[in-house]
Amino acid sequence: MAVFEAKGLSVRYGAVAANNNIDIALEQGCVHGVIGPNGAGKSTFIDALSGRRRPLSGRVLLDGEDITYRSVRWRRAHGISRSFQRTSIFASMTVGAQLAMIARRNAEPDLAGIIDTLSLGDVIDRVCGEIAYGTQRAVDLAIALIGQPRVVLLDEPCAGLVADEAGRMLQHVRDLCRACNVAALLVEHDVEGVFRTCDTVTVLDLGEVLSSGMPAQVRADPEVIRAYLGSAA
Numbered sequence: 332m333a334v335f336e337a338k339g340l341s342v343r344y345g346a347v348a349a350n351n352n353i354d355i356a357l358e359q360g361c362v363h364g365v366i367g368p369n370g371a372g373k374s375t376f377i378d379a380l381s382g383r384r385r386p387l388s389g390r391v392l393l394d395g396e397d398i399t400y401r402s403v404r405w406r407r408a409h410g411i412s413r414s415f416q417r418t419s420i421f422a423s424m425t426v427g428a429q430l431a432m433i434a435r436r437n438a439e440p441d442l443a444g445i446i447d448t449l450s451l452g453d454v455i456d457r458v459c460g461e462i463a464y465g466t467q468r469a470v471d472l473a474i475a476l477i478g479q480p481r482v483v484l485l486d487e488p489c490a491g492l493v494a495d496e497a498g499r500m501l502q503h504v505r506d507l508c509r510a511c512n513v514a515a516l517l518v519e520h521d522v523e524g525v526f527r528t529c530d531t532v533t534v535l536d537l538g539e540v541l542s543s544g545m546p547a548q549v550r551a552d553p554e555v556i557r558a559y560l561g562s563a564a
C-alpha cells in the first residue's frame with residue numbers, strides 16, 4: 332500500500348492553476364521522480380504536500396489518513412520532511428551546530444550515522460556559508476533525513492551541482508531510501524538522472540500530469556516526447 336498519496340490535488344495562485352488535479356502515490360523504499368519544464372508546478376506540489384500551501388481541492392493521505400490540512404509542523408513530527416530548491420541552511424552556523432540543533436528538535440537517535448553516510452565528518456566544524464556548494468546541498472539532504480522520516484520531499488537537491496556531484500547525490504538518495512525504507516519524491520531537472528535513479532516518474536506540464544509510470548514507459552510516451560523531451564529522447 333502507498334504510504335503517502337495525493338489525490339486530485341489542485342493549487343491556485345489567483346488565476347494561475349499551478350497544480351491541477353494531480354494524483355501521486357509513494358511507496359516505502361522507492362524514489363518517485365517528478366520532472367517537467369520551469370513553471371510546471373513542481374515546487375508548488377511539494378509546498379502543498381508538505382503543508383506549506385493550502386490546496387484548493389484534493390487530498391493528501393498518510394497511511395490512508397487524510398492530512399490535507401495538517402500543519403508543516405504536524406507533518407514533520409509525523410515523518411514527512413522536505414528540502415528546498417534553494418539551500419535552507421544557516422550560513423553563519425557550523426555544519427555540526429546546525430545539524431545538532433535540528434536533530435534535537437526532531438529527536439534523531441543517530442545523527443552520527445547520517446553525517447557518516449553523507450560524508451560530512453570532514454566539514455563538521457566548518458561554517459555552513461564557507462563550505463563548497465555541493466557540500467551545502469549534502470547538508471540540506473542531511474537536514475531532510477533527520478528525525479527518521481518516512482517520507483522525504485526533495486526539491487532539486489542537485490540544483491547547481493556539477494555532473495559527478497549530481498550523480499553522487501542521486502545515488503545517495505536512492506541508497507538511503509532503500510536502506511531506511513523511506514518513500515521519496517524527487518524533483519529534478521536532470522531527466523537522465525531521474526530515469527536512471529527513480530523507480531517511478533511523473534511528468535508535470537502546465538500544472539497537470541502529462542504522464543506517470545515506470546521510467547521506460549514515461550520516456551517512450553509520445554506526449555512526453557512531444558511536450559518535454561523533444562528530439563533529445
Ligand SMILES: Nc1ncnc2c1ncn2[C@@H]1O[C@H](COP(=O)(O)OP(=O)(O)OP(=O)(O)O)[C@@H](O)[C@H]1O
Nearest residue numbers: 344347349367368369370371372373374375376416
Ligand atoms: N507565490 C507565487 N505566487 C504566484 N504565482 C506563483 C507563485 N509561485 C509560483 N507561481 C507560479 O506558479 C507556477 C508554478 O510554479 P512552480 O514554482 O511551482 O514551478 P516549478 O515547476 O517548481 O518551476 P522551476 O522548475 O522553475 O522550479 C508558475 O507559473 C509560477 O510562476
Ligand SMILES: [Mg+2]
Nearest residue numbers: 373374375416
Ligand atoms: Mg521549482
